[in-house]
Amino acid sequence: MPQRRTTIDAIRGLCLINIFVNHIQDGAVSAVSPSRLGFSDSADIFVLLSGISIALAGSQASRRRLPDIVAHLWRRAARIYAFELVIVFATLGLLAAILALRGVTGVHAQDTALLRDHGFPNLLSHALTLRQTVGYSSVLRLYVALMLIAPILLRLAGWRFWAPLPPALLLWIAAGHFHLVLSNSLSGAPFALTILPWTLIFALGITIGQGLVDGVALPRPRGLTGLALGYLVGYLVLAVVVVRLWPAAADWAATRNDAFWLGASKTYQSPLRVLHVLALAYLVMALPRAPLIRLLHQVPRDHPLTRLGRRSLPVFTAGAIGAVLASEALDLAAIPLDAAWLPLLLLEAGMIALFVGIALRIAGRPDRARPAHPAPPEVRVAGLRGTPAIA
Numbered sequence: 001m002p003q004r005r006t007t008i009d010a011i012r013g014l015c016l017i018n019i020f021v022n023h024i025q026d027g028a029v030s031a032v033s034p035s036r037l038g039f040s041d042s043a044d045i046f047v048l049l050s051g052i053s054i055a056l057a058g059s060q061a062s063r064r065r066l067p068d069i070v071a072h073l074w075r076r077a078a079r080i081y082a083f084e085l086v087i088v089f090a091t092l093g094l095l096a097a098i099l100a101l102r103g104v105t106g107v108h109a110q111d112t113a114l115l116r117d118h119g120f121p122n123l124l125s126h127a128l129t130l131r132q133t134v135g136y137s138s139v140l141r142l143y144v145a146l147m148l149i150a151p152i153l154l155r156l157a158g159w160r161f162w163a164p165l166p167p168a169l170l171l172w173i174a175a176g177h178f179h180l181v182l183s184n185s186l187s188g189a190p191f192a193l194t195i196l197p198w199t200l201i202f203a204l205g206i207t208i209g210q211g212l213v214d215g216v217a218l219p220r221p222r223g224l225t226g227l228a229l230g231y232l233v234g235y236l237v238l239a240v241v242v243v244r245l246w247p248a249a250a251d252w253a254a255t256r257n258d259a260f261w262l263g264a265s266k267t268y269q270s271p272l273r274v275l276h277v278l279a280l281a282y283l284v285m286a287l288p289r290a291p292l293i294r295l296l297h298q299v300p301r302d303h304p305l306t307r308l309g310r311r312s313l314p315v316f317t318a319g320a321i322g323a324v325l326a327s328e329a330l331d332l333a334a335i336p337l338d339a340a341w342l343p344l345l346l347l348e349a350g351m352i353a354l355f356v357g358i359a360l361r362i363a364g365r366p367d368r369a370r371p372a373h374p375a376p377p378e379v380r381v382a383g384l385r386g387t388p389a390i391a
Contacts (some may be wrong), residue, residue: 005056007284010299014308015042016316020355023109023323025134027330027348028341031381038235039264039276043139043193046312048277050146051153051205056213058154069150077147083317084140088127090321091135096120098328107331108324110187111135116184131185136320138193146202153203157210160165167201171196175262176268190267191282197269201277208281220286228279228286235276303367304356310362318362319355326351 014034019042022030035041058069078096092115099112111134111316130141156163174180175196183190211218243250256264264272283290288297299306308315330348337343 005053006299006303006306007297007300008053009306009309010282010303011045012049013303013305013307015046016308016312016319016359017352017356018042019046019316019351020319020323023319023327024330024348024351025327026334027327028345029348029352037240038182038232038280039270039273040280041266042271044269044277045280047142047146047198047201048205048208048281050143051202051207052212053205054150054154055206055209056159058158066151066155069154073150073154077144080140080143080147080313083313084130084137084144085128086317087137087140087282087320088124088134091137091324092120093126094321094324094328095134102251107327114186123186126185131226132187133184133189133191135324138191139316139320141191142193142195142198146198149195149199150206152203157206161210161214161216162207164203164206172200172269176265176270178249179260179268181267192267194267197267200269200274204274204278218285224285225286228282231275231279232283279354304360304363306365307366308359314362315359318358322351322355322358322383326355355380 013294018033021027021033022035022042024030030036045141054073071369086390095108095111098106098108099115102112104113104116114132114355118126123132127137130144133141153164156167158185160271175194180196181194224353238249239253243253252263256265259265260268260270263270266273284293284296291332329351330344333347334344
């Protein structure tokens, strides 16, 4: 089996740790996580990388029969749904225990209230049919939907590498402008991650991946690199300086998730978020020798981050369940500790370290005996190493 793209796996590994940190409710470490450094976050990066990986793994898609592509990706959707079931059952079990021991209180009050008001069987049936989010089940629900539509996008990319973009753009504009987002069946809250607006990020990933396969040269003018870097730095200036000095900017930042065109909504995948994740991806590919970026390209196959990224599905599942436990433990500990920041910070850091340790056990032992194979020329054009596989 071809060696995985080590750079992609390393980035996935970083994202998995960052996702777990941000899923710990009321945690202090999330305040300094990379998600605070831009409009986009690990979820956007993960979906983009998923599209790239699928295009690279199906690099001969234009020569394969559509039924074969459908069968492969729909089997993948079934596997993701199986892990979704694990998250749903485990999370509901934890919520039932929390409800019995604490009632409707604490960081999971909304979830336990749903369980109390609708009952375990009803909430379970809505979660299993992907109509209601339970804990962090919304993430894998999105990937199930993406795998179902992936054969069409992959087939289009096999015809022309850019072909997935026009239909994805139309869906994205319609979903964002007309607020075409489904709501949870029981709580009524909009889905945080839903298929129509997020299709664009996935299609962009497939387009990038197919471009690598086809040997499309990455444009590297200094002006474009400067724009991408300036956009990333501009957000930091906005978040750190401008919002403190300009009340209108502070008001925008407080409500930025509510608007599509001029906001930074994660639900609707606002243009600012899309541009941010594209700027990140462009710099990683265009500047493989830049500080920090160079480290990502040099990560070996047996590095802990690479191992985590290679087993992203079970690692994420463990993190989604573990984050519910960690959030509840931190909330309970805050009562006797009287919200003392240092003991709570040490407890949170310990739980993060425990997750990383468990995740590495799930990822398996490093395979030092297996030599790394050189990347094919068309992949080196983009500054990424290895060949793809779907995590």
